[in-house]
Structures are given as C-alpha cells and as structure tokens.
Amino acid sequence: MTRTSKTRVASLIALFGLAALLGLVAFPVSHEAHAGLPPSVDGQPLPSLAPMIERVTPAVVNINTRTRVAVRDPFFDDPFFRRFFNMPNQPRERVQQSLGSGVIVDAAKGYVLTNNHVIQGADDIEVTLHDKRTLKAQVIGSDPATDLTVLKIPVGGLEQISLAKSSDVRVGDFVVAIGDPFGLGQTVTSGIVSALDRTGLRGGYQSFIQTDASINPGNSGGALVNLRGELVGINSMIFSPSGASVGIGFAIPSDLAANVMRQLIQFGEVRRGVLGVETQDLTAELASMLGITKGSGAVVTRVRGDSAAASAGLQPGDVIVAVNEKTVSSGQDLHNIEGLSPLGAALNVRILRDGKPQTVSMTLKASASTRLRGGDLDARLAGIQLQDLTDAQRQNGLAGSAVTAVEGSSRAYAQGLRAGDVIVAINQREFESTATLADLLQRKPRQMLLTILRGQSLYYLLLE
Numbered sequence: 001m002t003r004t005s006k007t008r009v010a011s012l013i014a015l016f017g018l019a020a021l022l023g024l025v026a027f028p029v030s031h032e033a034h035a036g037l038p039p040s041v042d043g044q045p046l047p048s049l050a051p052m053i054e055r056v057t058p059a060v061v062n063i064n065t066r067t068r069v070a071v072r073d074p075f076f077d078d079p080f081f082r083r084f085f086n087m088p089n090q091p092r093e094r095v096q097q098s099l100g101s102g103v104i105v106d107a108a109k110g111y112v113l114t115n116n117h118v119i120q121g122a123d124d125i126e127v128t129l130h131d132k133r134t135l136k137a138q139v140i141g142s143d144p145a146t147d148l149t150v151l152k153i154p155v156g157g158l159e160q161i162s163l164a165k166s167s168d169v170r171v172g173d174f175v176v177a178i179g180d181p182f183g184l185g186q187t188v189t190s191g192i193v194s195a196l197d198r199t200g201l202r203g204g205y206q207s208f209i210q211t212d213a214s215i216n217p218g219n220s221g222g223a224l225v226n227l228r229g230e231l232v233g234i235n236s237m238i239f240s241p242s243g244a245s246v247g248i249g250f251a252i253p254s255d256l257a258a259n260v261m262r263q264l265i266q267f268g269e270v271r272r273g274v275l276g277v278e279t280q281d282l283t284a285e286l287a288s289m290l291g292i293t294k295g296s297g298a299v300v301t302r303v304r305g306d307s308a309a310a311s312a313g314l315q316p317g318d319v320i321v322a323v324n325e326k327t328v329s330s331g332q333d334l335h336n337i338e339g340l341s342p343l344g345a346a347l348n349v350r351i352l353r354d355g356k357p358q359t360v361s362m363t364l365k366a367s368a369s370t371r372l373r374g375g376d377l378d379a380r381l382a383g384i385q386l387q388d389l390t391d392a393q394r395q396n397g398l399a400g401s402a403v404t405a406v407e408g409s410s411r412a413y414a415q416g417l418r419a420g421d422v423i424v425a426i427n428q429r430e431f432e433s434t435a436t437l438a439d440l441l442q443r444k445p446r447q448m449l450l451t452i453l454r455g456q457s458l459y460y461l462l463l464e
Contacts, residue, residue, distance in 0.1 A: 276307020
C-alpha cells in the first residue's frame with residue numbers, strides 16, 4: 001500500500017471513528033471511491049435546519065429607506081445672494097438610502113418589528129417580502145431608548161413568526177440569525193447563545209443576547225430564532241474592529257421587544273416610570289468616604305423632588321445595591337431596571353446608608369417631562385413637537401430637546417428637521433431642557449440656527 005493510500009485510510013478511520021463516538025454512524029464503511037455522507041442513518045434522515053428555515057424565512061423582510069437631506073451652501077444660504085442670483089427659496093436635497101431587515105410579528109394586522117436605527121429620519125420606507133413583493137410601510141411608533149420600531153404594511157399573504165420567551169433562553173442554546181447582510185438578499189447563519197443580559201454597549205436600556213451567529217451590516221432588525229423557529233431576539237448590533245462580523249453579535253430579547261411593541265401599538269410611544277435619582281458607580285474611593293466595605297452599587301448623588309425616590313426617603317449618599325432582589329452593580333444596571341420595569345411597578349430597593357443595610361419600598365412613577373408644540377414658541381417651529389430628553393440620554397451627558405414629530409407640510413420639515421433629531425443648541429447657544437429652549441425663544445431671535453444631533457452626527461440647520 002502506498003503512503004498516499006495509507007494516509008487516506010487513516011483519515012477515513014479517524015472520521016468515522018469520531019462519528020461512531022457521537023452515535024451518528026451504525027453502518028459499514030463503504031469502499032466506493034465516491035463515498036460521502038449517507039442520506040440516512042438507521043433509517044432516519046440526517047438532521048437539517050432546512051424545514052424550520054423554510055417555515056420561518058417568509059416572515060423575515062428586507063427594509064429599504066430613503067431620506068432626503070438638505071444640502072446647505074453658506075454662500076447661497078444668504079438671502080441677499082439668493083435674490084441677486086434669482087435662486088428659489090428651496091433647499092437643494094440629496095437622497096440617502098439604507099438597507100435593513102425586519103420581522104413580521106402579526107400577519108393579520110401587518111405589524112413588522114425592526115430596529116429604530118434602520119428607519120430613523122426616513123422619508124420613505126419600503127418592505128420587500130420573501131416572495132419579492134414590495135410594500136409601502138408606515139411607522140406606528142418608535143422607541144430610540146431600546147432601538148425598536150413597529151411598522152405597518154398592507155395585509156394579505158403575509159406570514160408571521162411566533163415569539164418565544166427569551167427568559168427561557170440559556171447560554172449554549174443553538175440559535176439562527178436571518179436577515180439581509182450587505183444587501184445580498186436573505187441570508188441564514190447559525191451559532192449559539194454566547195452570553196445573556198449584556199449591558200454597557202451604548203445608550204438607552206440594554207439587556208442584550210450575545211451570539212456568535214454571524215451578523216453583519218444589513219442584518220439589523222432581522223430575526224434571531226431558536227431551533228423551533230420561534231423569535232428569541234431582534235438582531236441589533238455587532239462588536240467589530242473592522243465593521244464585519246467577528247462572532248460577537250447582539251440581539252434585543254423578545255420579552256423586551258414584545259413589551260415595547262405592545263406599548264407602541266397602543267400608545268404610539270413607550271410610557272416609562274422613573275425613580276427620580278441620579279447616580280454614579282461606587283468606587284473604592286467613594287466606598288471609603290461613605291464608610292462602607294468596598295463593593296459594587298450605584299451611589300445616589302441627587303434625589304428629585306416629588307419623585308418615587310423622594311417619597312420613599314432616599315437620600316444623597318445612599319448606595320443602591322439591589323432592586324427586587326436583582327443585583328445593582330452600577331448606575332447602568334439601575335437605569336436598565338428602571339427603564340424595563342412597567343409603570344406603577346412596586347419596587348423593593350436594598351440600600352446601604354452609613355454602612356448599614358436597609359430596604360425601602362416605592363412605586364415607579366411616570367416621568368414628568370415637558371412637552372411643547374413648536375408653533376407655540378415660534379412660527380418657524382410650527383408643525384413640530386418637542387419634549388425633554390429621557391433619563392438615559394441625560395445620563396449619557398446629552399442636553400437639549402428631542403423632536404418627537406415633524407409634519408410633512410411644515411417649514412421645519414422642508415428645511416430638513418426630522419423626528420428623532422435632538423436640538424442641542426440654538427444660535428450656537430446650548431441649553432438644558434425644553435423649558436430652557438422656550439425661555440430662549442421668548443426673545444424672538446431674528447435668526448434661528450439650530451444645532452441638531454442625528455444619530456452620532458451634528459448638523460447645522462437654518463430655519464427661515
């Protein structure tokens with residue numbers, strides 16, 4: 001026997017020896033040169049995900065958005081030069097396109113669940129189904145704090161995915177990611193659940209499922225399903241130094257997505273409660289100053305008046321270590337518990353005060369945010385709605401006023417303002433809240449130059 005033949009025989013022995021150990025092979029080795037995997041073992045077909053994939057993929061859609069962005073030119077923004085050159089008083093525009101994915105969760109009503117960042121600021125949203133039909137979609141509601149949006153498409157011939165309880169998901173469970181990476185078309189990848197309850201990845205409320213199933217740009221908003229074809233998460237983001245998948249992807253758990261979806265459908269927004277405290281992480285230095293043993297928790301630095309925390313008697317210097325028996329290791333942990341608990345929930349909060357453990361009870365109260373119609377402040381802001389930033393945004397160091405709605409026929413819309421923008425300065429003067437903005441506009445400034453934050457980018461917007 002030649003050396004090559006011996007090597008081939010050794011390889012076959014190793015291969016089938018491993019398969020036998022795994023209980024997959026119970027038949028004699030074929031001596032045919034073209035031998036491959038058998039169609040069945042002991043009369044049973046080889047395992048395949050194909051039947052489940054064929055059942056689930058019709059409920060995963062591609063999302064295409066178009067956003068018209070005003071192109072500004074400092075030279076022609078000047079009214080004198082526009083009149084001199086007889087330029088129309090309309091901003092020039094360019095169209096930005098982006099791709100993402102979504103999941104049909106209610107075929108009878110046409111509801112599609114996706115990421116907020118997939119459609120944020122979009123003027124036109126189209127959904128392409130598995131059968132290649134393309135449908136116009138309307139936004140039912142968005143929640144930037146959890147990066148979720150509910151869309152509605154015309155019903156008829158739709159398939160839906162049933163939701164699993166993500167609280168039952170365990171590290172090591174097999175999962176499948178379905179979406180449209182890089183606009184290539186519907187793609188399926190598989191992996192396992194690598195970790196649960198991941199936080200600290202970005203602003204907002206976080207409790208991500210981590211998976212090594214390949215997720216790439218364009219997969220955002222797609223489905224993460226278990227082997228029964230049930231939705232356990234909405235693919236949201238990846239960690240990657242290169243921008244491509246390195247096996248660290250994150251999905252929003254289905255339990256969280258279901259709660260947000262119900263509120264968006266019912267109210268058009270998510271109604272959350274707040275404890276009414278500002279905190280910082282407990283460090284060794286702070287622990288020493290407060291006279292407690294070094295550990296972890298969230299140190300209360302401020303208690304707002306007329307809040308749940310004030311009613312319960314919380315004080316600056318208290319260290320929150322647990323809420324409803326869930327450990328609080330940092331301010332982000334407390335923020336997540338606060339934002340993911342239902343409005344009116346009863347909370348038992350364990351604290352350390354002067355080094356001594358105590359438990360206080362409180363009921364989560366609604367956030368008392370300021371909401372205003374822009375037209376009540378200045379005619380140039382007619383057709384827009386403003387409200388205070390969320391606690392999540394403020395804790396990330398952001399200040400200003402959030403734009404929650406912009407009428408398509410308004411002057412502000414024509415100039416490029418969109419729902420989801422955050423106004424952080426007016427005439428290059430920063431302000432803290434919507435109420436502060438109202439005070440600034442009482443002076444009736446002749447020029448209104450807004451600095452807006454859209455996503456991670458800052459823009460100037462001149463309203464005339």
